[in-house]
Amino acid sequence: MPKRSYRSRSIRKIYIKTPGGKTVIHYERKKPKKAHCGSCGAILKGVPRERPYKLRKLAKTQRRPERPYGGVLCSKCARLLFIREARK
Amino acid sequence: MIEIGRLCLKIAGKESGKKCVIVDVIDDSYVMVDGDVKRKRCNIKHLEPLEGTIKIEKNASHDMVVKEFKKLAIEIKESKPKEKKEKPKKIRGKKEKVEVKEEKPKRKALLTVGAKKEKKETKAKTTENKKEKPDKPKEEKKVKKKIVKENKS
Structure with a gap:
């Protein structure tokens, strides 16, 4: 029997093969849902789907697109926003 | 346009x-x-x-x-490239000489031909000195022993 706290459906099992040949179960929290655009709700590209402790290990440029509103708005919505500002 | x-x-x-x-x-x-x-x-x-x-x-x-x-009063941010700092160059194979403490001559060095002769001479000198010195106390000892024997008898 695993530890009582691991007997939860919010935790996923990962089967890992050790160098000795055994298969061991590792327990991890489930991944969050994909990042979505703030205005249209489309799935954002270039934003990794990981838990925060794994995102922290990445470089800042790998966490979101390197443009204003990157990681918040999708490219289409950001472009429309800039055009609207220019035509004011 | x-x-x-x-x-x-x-x-x-x-x-x-x-x-x-x-x-x-x-x-x-x-x-x-x-x-x-x-x-x-x-x-x-x-x-x-x-x-x-x-x-x-x-x-x-x-x-x-x-x-x-x-x-037109539009500000332009200009980024200047960083000035390169000179790093001390490392030359492979050529290490800087470190001051070494004066070591005692090793045993092997003493056993060379020249060293052997010196050793023999020094030994001979010491033995001569030793032979001269302990003469006196030996005689005294002998005398002491004789005295002890006479007393016992």
């Missing part, structure tokens, strides 16, 4: 939201752009033309564009 000197706003890429000016028209879809952005080729689809125009020549230099932008 797309002409040399036309002020534009970049819509796409990491420089989106920044102002630039068209310096050269390359073909139907591409123009050369300079200003608050890096001087480079740019697709027309990634530009939003603004109302103003600047009087500049074709392929005007970056400094000229900066001057014109200053007149």
Whole structure:
């Protein structure tokens, strides 16, 4: 029997093969849902789907697109926003 | 609308939201752009033309564009490359000499031919000295022993 706290459906099992040949179960929290655009709700590209402790290990440029509103708005919505500002 | 000197706003890429000016028209879809952005080729689809125009020549230099932008009160952030610091060069194989403490001569060095002779001479000297010195106490001992024997008898 695993530890009582691991007997939860919010935790996923990962089967890992050790160098000795055994298969061991590792327990991890489930991944969050994909990042979505703030205005249209489309799935954002270039934003990794990981838990925060794994995102922290990445470089800042790998966490979101390197443009204003990157990681918040999708490219289409950001472009429309800039055009609207220019035509004011 | 797309002409040399036309002020534009970049819509796409990491420089989106920044102002630039068209310096050269390359073909139907591409123009050369300079200003608050890096001087480079740019697709027309990634530009939003603004109302103003600047009087500049074709392929005007970056400094000229900066001057014109200053007149319009548009600030341009310029990043200067970092000055390189000189690092001490490491030469492979040539290590700096470290001061070594004076070591005692090793046993092997003493056992060489020259050293052997010296050793023998020094030994002979010491033995001669030893032979001379212990003569006196031996006699005394003998005398003492004789006294003890006489007493016992």
